[in-house]
Structures are given as C-alpha cells and as structure tokens.
Amino acid sequence: MRSNIVAGNWKMNNDLAASNALVHEIMNQVAELTLENTRVIVAPTFVNLSSVVEVAKESAVEVAAQNMHQAASGAFTGEISGEMLKGIGIESVILGHSERRAYFGEDDALLAEKVNGALKNNLEVIFCFGEELEDRKSDNHFNVVESQLKNGVFHLEAAAWKNIVLAYEPVWAIGTGETASPEQAQEMHAFIRNLIVDTYGAEVANEVSILYGGSVKPANATEIFSNPDVDGGLIGGAALNADDFVSLVKSF
Numbered sequence: 001m002r003s004n005i006v007a008g009n010w011k012m013n014n015d016l017a018a019s020n021a022l023v024h025e026i027m028n029q030v031a032e033l034t035l036e037n038t039r040v041i042v043a044p045t046f047v048n049l050s051s052v053v054e055v056a057k058e059s060a061v062e063v064a065a066q067n068m069h070q071a072a073s074g075a076f077t078g079e080i081s082g083e084m085l086k087g088i089g090i091e092s093v094i095l096g097h098s099e100r101r102a103y104f105g106e107d108d109a110l111l112a113e114k115v116n117g118a119l120k121n122n123l124e125v126i127f128c129f130g131e132e133l134e135d136r137k138s139d140n141h142f143n144v145v146e147s148q149l150k151n152g153v154f155h156l157e158a159a160a161w162k163n164i165v166l167a168y169e170p171v172w173a174i175g176t177g178e179t180a181s182p183e184q185a186q187e188m189h190a191f192i193r194n195l196i197v198d199t200y201g202a203e204v205a206n207e208v209s210i211l212y213g214g215s216v217k218p219a220n221a222t223e224i225f226s227n228p229d230v231d232g233g234l235i236g237g238a239a240l241n242a243d244d245f246v247s248l249v250k251s252f
C-alpha cells in the first residue's frame with residue numbers, strides 16, 4: 001500500500017541552531033501521534049543536513065536533501081553528490097523543484113540524469129513538476145505535466161519506481177497563497193496516475209505516492225489530502241513552523 005507523506009522543504013531558511021530546534025520540535029510533536037502509514041520528512045539546507053540527521057535519528061522523522069549533482073564525484077565546484085548524501089545518512093532527495101528549474105536552469109534532460117544519479121545511490125527521489133499559470137490559462141497544463149514526467153522519469157524501468165515519489169506542484173500555487181482547488185488537485189493526480197498505468201501498469205501506479213504542493217496549510221490540508229489520488233503534500237512555508245507542519249500530518 002502506498003504511503004501518505006508530508007514532506008517539508010525548508011529551502012534556504014534556518015541556520016544550524018534554528019534547524020536543530022525545528023526538527024526537535026517536530027519530532028516531539030510527531031512522537032505523540034500514531035502514524036498509520038504516514039511518513040514525515042524534512043529537507044533542510046545542505047550544510048545542516050548532518051546535524052539534523054543526528055538530531056532526528058531514532059525518531060519517525062526522516063531527513064531529505066533539496067538537491068544533488070548528477071555525477072558521482074569530480075571537478076564540479078560547489079556541488080554535492082548522491083554518494084555524499086548517502087554517506088551522511090540521507091535516504092531521499094528532492095529533484096526538479098520549480099525554483100531549481102526557474103532560477104538554476106534545470107531542464108528535463110538534466111533532471112533525468114539527476115534522477116539516475118540518485119537511484120544509483122539508492123536514494124529515494126521526490127520528483128517535482130507542475131505547470132505555470134499561462135499553461136493552465138491556455139488549457140495546456142496536462143500536456144506540460146505529461147511532458148515533464150515523460151522526460152524526467154518515464155525512462156526508468158518499472159522496478160525503479162519503488163524509489164520514486166511524485167510531487168505535483170503547480171507553479172502558480174507555490175508560495176503565492178493561491179492553492180489548487182481540491183477538484184483541480186484530484187483531477188491532475190488522477191491524470192498522472194493514469195499516465196503511470198498506461199506505461200507501467202496498475203500495480204506500479206497504485207504504489208506510487210503522488211504529493212500535492214502549493215500553499216498547503218492547516219486550513220486547507222484536510223480537503224486536499226482527502227482526495228483519493230492525493231497522498232500527501234510537499235510543503236514550503238507551512239513547514240517552517242512545527243505546529244503548522246505537524247497539524248498537516250494530523251490531517252490524515
């Protein structure tokens with residue numbers, strides 16, 4: 001059975017002390033819950049990963065990276081490889097976030113290489129994708145999402161999908177306060193699952209967790225997460241506050 005997942009992307013926020021304090025608070029609150037088939041993941045910035053892994057070890061809170069380089073090692077100044085992440089106890093990596101695509105020029109071809117690099121190191125990939133506002137206004141959102149998925153992850157063999165989590169994040173809803181309606185989210189998530197069925201079959205498709213991301217907060221989480229094809233969320237702003245973040249976990 002696929003898992004529900006609430007994953008917090010801390011982006012370039014929180015210094016070392018704030019990162020440790022936030023994960024500590026999240027851990028304490030999560031320890032009070034009975035998590036039934038629900039995973040809780042936080043993604044601090046690179047420099048604080050080791051420390052947060054140490055604080056969170058032996059808790060139910062998992063730690064992911066926000067990005068990685070596709071190569072194993074070499075002359076890539078300033079970059080971090082999958083092997084390095086694995087070496088400090090990281091099990092998952094977010095790839096393809098719209099901010100990486102928009103501000104750092106990450107395209108589908110590069111992301112496919114990063115996905116391969118991550119899987120080679122046995123890292124789980126949280127693969128992000130989603131349309132811009134113009135795509136939705138011109139009714140092109142399904143085409144855009146299909147192409148991002150086909151180019152980014154549909155080259156994989158069926159067996160690799162056990163390490164893939166998808167995160168549909170309409171760019172117009174990220175950090176804007178504007179959320180896709182529960183109907184819009186379900187419609188797109190069902191479309192995505194059907195694409196997986198068409199290529200890999202129902203067995204693979206039913207096991208893939210598909211997260212929604214875009215201004216999810218305590219006030220709208222239950223409505224969005226209760227859709228049959230929405231298996232949780234990738235959370236930005238609301239992940240920076242332990243009470244808000246854990247209340248999203250409770251909304252399952």
Ligand code: PEP
Pocket residue numbers: 009169173174175176177213214215216234235236237238
């Ligand atoms: C995100 O950046 O992935 C995101 C969903 O941000 P927010 O929740 O702030 O919209």
